[in-house]
Amino acid sequence: MTRLGVVLTAIFGFVSVLAPAAVAAQDAAGVTGAGEAVFPSGAAFNGVSLSGLTLGQGVWIAGNGTATGQFQAVLLGTSLFGAPQDVTVEGKVSGGSVAGDGSATLSGTATVDMGDGNLPLPAVPFTVTASTGSLGLILGATALPTATLTAGSITIE
Amino acid sequence: MTRAKRYASGFLSVLAILLAIGVSAAWAADRYVATTGNDTANNCSNSLFPCQTIQKAINEASPSDTIHVAAGIYPEPPAGSPLTVNKTLTLLGAQNGVDARGRVATESIVTDSQGTYVTASNVVIDGFTFENSTNPAFTNYGILMGAGTTGTQLLNNIIQNNIVGIGLANSGGSQVLIRHNQIQNNNVFFNVCCAGGTGIYTDEFVSGGAVKNVLIEENAFIGNDDAGIDVSNTALPGVSGLDVSTNSFDMNGRGVVLFNTHMSTIHDNSITNSTFVGSAAIRLFDNNSNLSIMNNDLTTGAGRAIRLSFLGLVGGPSSGVVINENNIGTVGFTNFVGEGLLVEPGSHVGTVNAECNWWGSPSGPFNATNNPTGTGEEVVGDADFTPWLAAPAPGGACIGGVPSGKVTGGGQVRVNMTGGKGTFGFNAKSDSGVGSGHLNYLNHVTGAHLDCKVTFVTELTPTTAKFEGTCSPNSAAMSFMAEVEDNAKQGKNADKFKITYGTNVDEGGPGPIISGNIEIK
Numbered sequence: 001m002t003r004l005g006v007v008l009t010a011i012f013g014f015v016s017v018l019a020p021a022a023v024a025a026q027d028a029a030g031v032t033g034a035g036e037a038v039f040p041s042g043a044a045f046n047g048v049s050l051s052g053l054t055l056g057q058g059v060w061i062a063g064n065g066t067a068t069g070q071f072q073a074v075l076l077g078t079s080l081f082g083a084p085q086d087v088t089v090e091g092k093v094s095g096g097s098v099a100g101d102g103s104a105t106l107s108g109t110a111t112v113d114m115g116d117g118n119l120p121l122p123a124v125p126f127t128v129t130a131s132t133g134s135l136g137l138i139l140g141a142t143a144l145p146t147a148t149l150t151a152g153s154i155t156i157e
Numbered sequence: 158m159t160r161a162k163r164y165a166s167g168f169l170s171v172l173a174i175l176l177a178i179g180v181s182a183a184w185a186a187d188r189y190v191a192t193t194g195n196d197t198a199n200n201c202s203n204s205l206f207p208c209q210t211i212q213k214a215i216n217e218a219s220p221s222d223t224i225h226v227a228a229g230i231y232p233e234p235p236a237g238s239p240l241t242v243n244k245t246l247t248l249l250g251a252q253n254g255v256d257a258r259g260r261v262a263t264e265s266i267v268t269d270s271q272g273t274y275v276t277a278s279n280v281v282i283d284g285f286t287f288e289n290s291t292n293p294a295f296t297n298y299g300i301l302m303g304a305g306t307t308g309t310q311l312l313n314n315i316i317q318n319n320i321v322g323i324g325l326a327n328s329g330g331s332q333v334l335i336r337h338n339q340i341q342n343n344n345v346f347f348n349v350c351c352a353g354g355t356g357i358y359t360d361e362f363v364s365g366g367a368v369k370n371v372l373i374e375e376n377a378f379i380g381n382d383d384a385g386i387d388v389s390n391t392a393l394p395g396v397s398g399l400d401v402s403t404n405s406f407d408m409n410g411r412g413v414v415l416f417n418t419h420m421s422t423i424h425d426n427s428i429t430n431s432t433f434v435g436s437a438a439i440r441l442f443d444n445n446s447n448l449s450i451m452n453n454d455l456t457t458g459a460g461r462a463i464r465l466s467f468l469g470l471v472g473g474p475s476s477g478v479v480i481n482e483n484n485i486g487t488v489g490f491t492n493f494v495g496e497g498l499l500v501e502p503g504s505h506v507g508t509v510n511a512e513c514n515w516w517g518s519p520s521g522p523f524n525a526t527n528n529p530t531g532t533g534e535e536v537v538g539d540a541d542f543t544p545w546l547a548a549p550a551p552g553g554a555c556i557g558g559v560p561s562g563k564v565t566g567g568g569q570v571r572v573n574m575t576g577g578k579g580t581f582g583f584n585a586k587s588d589s590g591v592g593s594g595h596l597n598y599l600n601h602v603t604g605a606h607l608d609c610k611v612t613f614v615t616e617l618t619p620t621t622a623k624f625e626g627t628c629s630p631n632s633a634a635m636s637f638m639a640e641v642e643d644n645a646k647q648g649k650n651a652d653k654f655k656i657t658y659g660t661n662v663d664e665g666g667p668g669p670i671i672s673g674n675i676e677i678k
Contacts, residue, residue: 027586033567034580034597034606054601056567056582056673069584070567070648072673088672090568090649111647152580152599153608 028063031096031104035152037135040145046114048077048085053147055135057128057154059093059106067096071106071128073137075144079116088113089139091126103131104156112139130154185221188214192229211248211267212240220277223247226285228263239271239296245279250314253284256337257313258377258405264315272296272319279308279331290319290345297351298324298358299343302333304365310334320345321352322381325359325388329369329398336372341379354383354410361392370398377405382432384411384440388418391471395419395444401426411460412438415445417471424451431458435495439463441504444472450480452550456487461495462534465504476506482550486517486534497522497534498542508541513555513615515546521557528558544615555615559587564614564622566641568673570654570665577602579665581654581673583639585624587614592624596639598656600664605633607658620644622677634658640666641675648674 038052053076059069071091079085091110098104106128113120129136129146132154136146186202194207200217201208204225208214212233214224222244228251233240242248250265264286267273272290275282287299299316301324302309308331315338316322322343327333340356347354356378359368368390378385385406390396395417405427406412412428415421428438438455441448441464455462462485467474486492497516500509516522516533522542523531536542546553563586572579578601585594594611609628616623625638637658645651652675655666 030584030595032582032584032595032597034582034599036580036599036601054569054578054580054599056569056580056597058565058567058581058583058596060563060565060584060586068563068676068678069565070582070674070676072567072569072580072582074569074672090647090673092674092676151601151604152606153597155595155597155608157595 027060029061029096029098029104029157031057031059031061031069031106031130031154031156033057033130033152033154035149035154037147037149039147043145045075045077045087045139045142045144047080048075048087048114050075050077050087050144052076052150053135053137057093057106057130059096061096061098061104061106065095065097067093067106067108069093069106071108071110071126077115086115088115089126098156101131102156103129105129110139130156132156185223186219188218188222188224189227190214190224190231191227192231210234215242215244215246218244218246220245223249226250226265228265230266230268233267233269237271239274239301240267240269242273242275242280242282243277245277247281247283248285249283250285252313255284255313256375257315257339258337258375260315260339272298273300274303275300275306275309276303278306280306281310281312282314283310283312284314286315286317288316288318293320293346293351296324297321297353300324301363302326304363307331308333310336311338312336314338316340316356317342318345319343321358322356323358324363325357325368325371326364327368327371328365329367331370333371335376336374338376339379340376340381340385342381344380344382347382352383352387352389354381355387356381356385356409358387358389359396360389364390366392367394368396368399371396372400372402373404374400374402375404377407378409378412379407381409383409384414384433385409386412387414388416389414390417391443393417393472395471397421405429406431406438408432411436411440412455414440414442415448416442417444418448419446421447422449422451423453424449425453427454429454429456429458431460434459437461437464437495437499441465441475441478443467443470443475445475445478447477448475448479450478450483452482454484456484456492458493460493461499462486462493462497464496464499464501465509465538466501467504474504474506478505478509480509480511480540481513482546484515484549492517493534496537498536498538498540500538500540502538505539508539511536511540511542512544513546514542515549515553516542519547519557521545554613556587556592556613559614559617561588562586562617562678564617564624564641564643564675564677566648566652566654566673566675568648568652568654568670568675570670571668572600572602572664578671581656581665583611585611585614585622587617592626594624596624596626596637598637605658605661607632607634607637607656609637617677619677628658634661643675643677644669648676
């Protein structure tokens with residue numbers, strides 16, 4: 001049943017639907033991506049030789065340099081003994097920025113599962129530098145060479 | 158074999174085949190009726206010497222014949238019996254092929270006080286007026302489909318001023334089709350007896366049991382004081398496969414009344430000015446299941462727009478009733494006297510899905526508990542009405558009532574039974590219902606890739622979100638819809654992601670993600 005005062009309330013309700021809320025103003029940029037990429041030869045992490053990776057990321061970056069979101073990657077590798085060994089990185093993004101060239105830098109801490117049957121390594125700091133065609137990853141103290149996107153896409157806007 | 162013998166053999170073979178498949182259709186005759194005709198010593202087959210009554214032509218006809226009835230009034234003697242169609246015939250009135258809605262023309266008018274009774278299957282009646290079936294001793298109906306019949310087609314007829322307009326039956330072999338009729342003012346004995354006041358009526362006695370496979374479309378129901386359509390079948394199994402679509406209902410007591418109706422749909426109808434105080438434009442009683450009510454315009458009525466009740470007359474409460482994309486009320490005060498939706502306690506198994514309806518206000522329906530600031534039609538009872546349409550359908554975005562918030566995710570899901578994976582990354586945001594964000598997705602098995610903008614967030618709770626949007630031209634589909642769950646701080650094996658795009662439905666579901674995380678804030 002329609003209530004009294006419907007006209008004014010409807011107008012204010014409509015305005016409230018259209019009015020931007022504070023949450024919108026806080027976000028300066030967004031970074032998302034899903035894809036496959038390849039490393040140049042010689043890439044390695046903790047003794048695991050890496051050929052490429054898959055990545056999935058979804059992040060909001062605020063104007064003050066903080067960020068919220070997720071970064072996930074599977075580093076496709078080979079063990080010292082020649083067996084496949086994938087390293088899984090599951091990161092929570094807490095900081096971010098977008099550079100003048102359109103690339104984005106994300107940082108946070110991650111859980112790293114070496115895929116060797118041992119417990120995952122917790123709270124590993126990471127930094128991601130993403131552009132629309134490539135991805136650089138610093139994991140702990142290891143800076144991996146820039147991987148080139150071969151499938152999927154990365155969006156920075 | 159000589160040539161002559163071969164010809165004879167071939168002829169006999171063809172004749173045998175014709176006899177085997179039945180050649181009556183090929184030899185179907187035309188019969189003619191006019192008020193100026195004569196029934197005496199006449200088989201009605203000469204258009205220059207037509208019969209005088211339709212019943213005479215039916216009696217003379219063979220199955221599959223067509224009877225042409227000229228304009229005029231046909232009381233159909235003998236008195237004391239209905240006009241009975243007991244063969245598979247096509248009856249064509251003067252207005253055959255002409256939509257009866259709003260029609261003003263010279264008519265072939267059947268005025269048998271005991272109505273017209275169809276006892277054969279696959280009868281077609283096209284282009285008549287049936288009126289003044291006012292004797293409750295027999296059919297009660299302008300046209301009654303006999304129990305056990307199937308495939309009746311009523312096309313382009315005006316059916317008016319009877320006790321009941323049409324009695325509905327279909328044993329299910331062929332579809333019953335009721336199209337382009339104007340069914341109005343069938344109010345003789347309304348509130349007195351025998352379903353008086355109803356446009357189309359059925360129950361277990363009328364139908365003789367189950368009713369299946371009925372399409373009622375593009376008709377006008379006007380001024381039937383009980384209901385436009387009343388399905389009061391209170392014996393199992395009831396009615397199934399009923400499709401009521403693109404009809405207009407105006408000034409009827411109720412638009413549609415359903416008992417015991419299953420796997421059916423009411424869609425794209427207009428129901429206005431329903432007059433039954435306390436009832437509803439769409440009135441659901443016991444034991445309806447898997448019933449969709451979609452894309453209807455329900456405006457103005459003395460009762461409710463939609464009401465669900467359980468009377469305990471047949472089966473259990475209704476279940477699987479879905480009410481989406483309807484316009485229920487308009488902005489202003491001239492709407493329903495009662496609620497937009499009333500779900501009475503015990504009338505439905507679980508919560509009624511009433512999402513994505515326009516309730517007459519961008520602020521959504523008034524609901525004392527869940528939306529007390531809504532100024533649209535009221536929702537009472539166990540119904541999920543969030544999100545609602547922020548503007549009328551079609552075109553209104555289903556974003557009403559979605560709170561502000563964000564959801565982000567990155568990870569992997571399984572996309573097939575053999576361990577194939579898909580990777581997702583997204584950020585989505587609802588700002589008082591306005592959605593934004595982006596989604597990227599890659600199916601590593603098929604190579605399908607999505608690069609999409611988020612345009613609507615249609616659900617955002619502390620643990621669930623749904624969002625949708627449009628994709629770039631290099632994507633595997635033009636649009637997508639995603640559903641996610643944030644079930645744990647660590648998303649692996651707990652959070653869920655599934656996506657629908659193109660012909661791919663719920664890819665990545667129903668299991669949890671195998672890596673990554675989804676977070677709702």
